[in-house]
Amino acid sequence: MSILEVVNVSRDVSWLPWAVQYFFLIGLSVACFVMSLGLAFDRGDRTFARRALVGALACGLVAPVALLADLHQPGRFWRFYATPNLHSWMAWGAFFIPAYVGGLLVYAWAVLRPDLAAAGAQSDHMLARLQRIVALGGRPVPRLATAAAVVTLIAAALILLYTGMETMVVRARPFWNTPFLPLQFAATAFTGAAGLVLLIGRLDGERNAAADTAAARWMAGALTITIALGLAWFALGALGLERTHAQALASVAGHRAWQVTALWAGAATVLPLLLVAWRPAGWTWLAALLGLHAAWMFRWTVFIGGQTVPKTGAGLYVYQLPLGHDGLLGIAGTLGLWLFCYLLITTVVPARPDRRSSLVSA
Amino acid sequence: MPDTRRDFLRSLGAVTVGAATAAPVSAGSARAAPAAAAPSAALADAGPHRFAMVVDVGKCIGCQACTVSCIFENAVPEDSFRTIVSTYEVVEDGRAGMAMLPRLCNHCADAPCIPVCPVGATFQQPNGTVVVDADRCVGCAYCVQACPYDARFVNHLTQTADKCTFCAHRVTAGLLPACVESCVGGARVFGDLADPESAVSRLVAKGDAKVLKPELGTRPHVFYLGLDDRLAGKVEGQPTLWRPSAEQHT
């Protein structure tokens, strides 16, 4: 028996590339923040942790903008607070995001305050004056740093939880409805964050092998977990061990576009893993970009690719990236905003503080 | 209330007869035919109702009159649909036949689109109709993702979630939903499941009515008579030939 679908509806993608950018940036921010915790607890390589903090701040400031832009009625965002439906994970997210970003800003201020004051004391330029103002005296506040680190860590965990659950609970999409998804979001976020830390290292121009090695270790660990999760997901579907996973795999397996995507995803995880394991000359640039690519591509595949799978009809819906604000321009816009935030942060925050543990020793 | 277009035409006859015998009341007046208007009023009143639709797929000829009348009645924007008749060519044992499947929001009793809405803009009315408060909707499209039937979309004109409302505005006025009224084959029957004497109650009570994706436990209130099980879920077949979205972008 064969069925030919002659007429059916074709639905548009309704979570736009803005959503991909949001999930990408908030994931990077949370993972970078975790990598930066050495600053509060005086552990690990300080340069690595500072780069991670810069990444966490830049991504954490841009992510909510991307999320707001994904709403078709962004001016009504206040409704999330005026009439929340607490049965919805998305409603909880509206509370977790400001808690996380607010905590991150307090944490960053607490750990960077002495460095800011020291940089501000070196001259009387406008920037130095600004640094002195932001530092508010510059006395180390280790207790505040520790408290902010703990509170922000809780908020960061809630961000990972809600972003994963929000997608996972959608039973209508077998491709999303898997308990692996929150873990895959987290693992790929750490892959991308390690890439971002490497990239920031290249952008700030300071060679620091210890910081790069720390990033490589994070990336290797995250990629190994990503591969293990991907194989487990595939095995559940391919061996028919679980119905939803089998449905998810069946809905895409026969399509050439998805076969190419599977190969692409495999390469996007294995190549950076080989790079950070062997570290040939010039590995950092490539590993940085491949790590970021792996995190972004995973989200693109899940959100945009996932929405091209019809819930009732045959085949796949066609998606072509629009060039306007709900497509390419949106992606470019978030990257531009990220660059602006990065330049602003790295202008105010001194790139190379000369004290190793300024938080506790000053 | 007349439950199908045929019943409606029959009741128009009653209006005409009533008008002839009860002059000088105008035949166009709602008061002209108490016999016809009373059942409509019964559905329009506040009393406990559970609206539902029964679609006899054997009677559907795939003319898309419902699709078009819905678009005009509800100002559905270009390239979007609140209802559509999915049409399949089924080849079995060397014989080809056409299968029609009118699709719309199922007004599920356990609607997955409701709990996900972060601002409570999607809700179920006491009469079972699932509706969107367009003034409250933030356009997050979470409900669009959560509906297992692809019954929702974001309206490009209002930038809010949109879907079939069982033509709530018409039903409140004592009229049938536009798709039922325009159905050429008389395939769509609308009515009140809470009334055991209604046509939908009697058709559902026969026991052979099916729903789409029953395994999800959404308890749809659009029932199908004569539905082939192979069309009840995600249809495994050759993809659609007609793709308005794709054409628009190419």
Ligand code: SF4
């Ligand atoms: S068919 Fe979809 S939109 Fe309609 S009530 Fe059910 S889940 Fe909600």
Ligand code: SF4
């Ligand atoms: S699009 Fe509107 S109705 Fe749908 S979940 Fe979002 S706020 Fe609710």
